[in-house]
Amino acid sequence: MTRPQVYITRRIPERAFEVLREHAEIKVWDSDLPVPREILLKEVADADGLLCLLTEKVDAELLNAAPRLKVVSNMAVGFDNIDVAECTRRGIPVGNTPGVLTEATADLTWALLLAAARRIREAIDYVREGRWITWGPMLLLGQDVYGATIGIIGMGRIGTAVARRAKGFNMRILYHDVRRNEAAEAELGAVFVDMDTLLRESDFITIHTDLNPSTYRLINREAFAKMKPTAVLVNAARGPIVDTEALYEALKEGRIFAAALDVTDPEPLPADHPLLQLPNCMVVPHIGSATVTTRNRMAEIAALNVLAGLRGERLPYCVNPEVYERAAG
Ligand SMILES: NC(=O)c1ccc[n+]([C@@H]2O[C@H](COP(=O)([O-])OP(=O)(O)OC[C@H]3O[C@@H](n4cnc5c(N)ncnc54)[C@H](O)[C@@H]3O)[C@@H](O)[C@H]2O)c1
Numbered sequence: 138m139t140r141p142q143v144y145i146t147r148r149i150p151e152r153a154f155e156v157l158r159e160h161a162e163i164k165v166w167d168s169d170l171p172v173p174r175e176i177l178l179k180e181v182a183d184a185d186g187l188l189c190l191l192t193e194k195v196d197a198e199l200l201n202a203a204p205r206l207k208v209v210s211n212m213a214v215g216f217d218n219i220d221v222a223e224c225t226r227r228g229i230p231v232g233n234t235p236g237v238l239t240e241a242t243a244d245l246t247w248a249l250l251l252a253a254a255r256r257i258r259e260a261i262d263y264v265r266e267g268r269w270i271t272w273g274p275m276l277l278l279g280q281d282v283y284g285a286t287i288g289i290i291g292m293g294r295i296g297t298a299v300a301r302r303a304k305g306f307n308m309r310i311l312y313h314d315v316r317r318n319e320a321a322e323a324e325l326g327a328v329f330v331d332m333d334t335l336l337r338e339s340d341f342i343t344i345h346t347d348l349n350p351s352t353y354r355l356i357n358r359e360a361f362a363k364m365k366p367t368a369v370l371v372n373a374a375r376g377p378i379v380d381t382e383a384l385y386e387a388l389k390e391g392r393i394f395a396a397a398l399d400v401t402d403p404e405p406l407p408a409d410h411p412l413l414q415l416p417n418c419m420v421v422p423h424i425g426s427a428t429v430t431t432r433n434r435m436a437e438i439a440a441l442n443v444l445a446g447l448r449g450e451r452l453p454y455c456v457n458p459e460v461y462e463r464a465a466g
Pocket residue numbers: 214215216235236238239242290291292293294295296313314315316345346347348349351352373374375399400423424425426
């Protein structure tokens with residue numbers, strides 16, 4: 138019997154290969170850079186399973202080029218790179234990797250929050266550039282975190298994990314979401330507020346929604362105008378949730394204190410982008426889930442999703458379960 142073919146779009150942790158090797162022929166784009174689109178379109182022609190990353194656009198064009206495809210498995214929790222409706226229409230289940238990256242991403246959010254509040258990037262440059270002459274009573278003054286108010290936009294898995302850490306800093310926790318999170322309210326004393334209240338009252342604003350039509354450029358000029366001049370914004374969700382031009386203006390004109398971004402629009406952000414010239418903006422290259430253990434777990438779940446899809450079984454983590462109802466009906 139011929140073995141199913143799986144295409145993997147990047148060099149990923151070995152764990153994925155351990156899961157799949159016995160059951161499928163694996164072809165991999167063996168590089169640390171994304172597979173060029175024209176090669177991807179050729180490679181999926183005889184693929185039964187696709188294990189992809191957030192850098193690959195899975196749309197009608199790709200699906201047309203992949204007539205045998207039985208499963209699309211994204212090695213990420215976010216799946217805004219995939220046209221899920223189109224996959225569902227074609228009866229293709231789509232998998233993602235929720236949960237296993239929650240704590241790592243919350244940790245990174247906090248690393249950014251603390252670093253932006255206390256101007257760590259500027260402080261490191263100050264020392265490295267030989268400008269450190271003496272202790273200074275007015276040197277590199279930042280914002281207090283302990284006891285401040287944090288406003289969390291998107292109180293899902295990662296938002297809640299960020300809130301848990303905020304509790305340890307004795308913070309007042311506000312949140313906004315499209316639905317109430319009563320568990321977070323009970324456990325953490327988080328208070329549900331409308332967006333306006335969150336923007337006006339928060340000292341720290343962190344973004345943890347998925348990217349969808351309702352969150353695209355949610356943080357725009359009007360939103361920045363409502364924030365405190367001492368506010369710090371952290372985005373560890375998706376770049377397009379923040380309007381980059383509006384952010385640049387807000388930081389340059391001192392309308393907010395600082396921003397720290399793990400994700401940008403565009404992404405990657407070109408090295409000569411004006412945002413990177415601003416002392417009060419810190420950007421890291423989308424490393425929220427980048428720990429050894431987390432990436433191993435993500436690779437494993439992504440592979441288990443592929444395996445289930447190849448066998449016609451329900452994916453352990455499926456973003457379009459309606460695909461099974463359609464099949465049953
Ligand atoms: N920086 C990184 O490396 C990294 C790592 C993991 C996840 N992410 C991003 O973080 C997102 C969240 O992950 P999660 O596991 O917490 O997902 P989740 O589904 O548990 O949480 C997302 C929350 O956003 C809420 N939401 C959706 N639209 C909203 C809106 N318009 N206003 C307010 N809230 C809204 C949802 O109701 C949900 O509670 C992912 O979709 C992904 O894009 C980034």
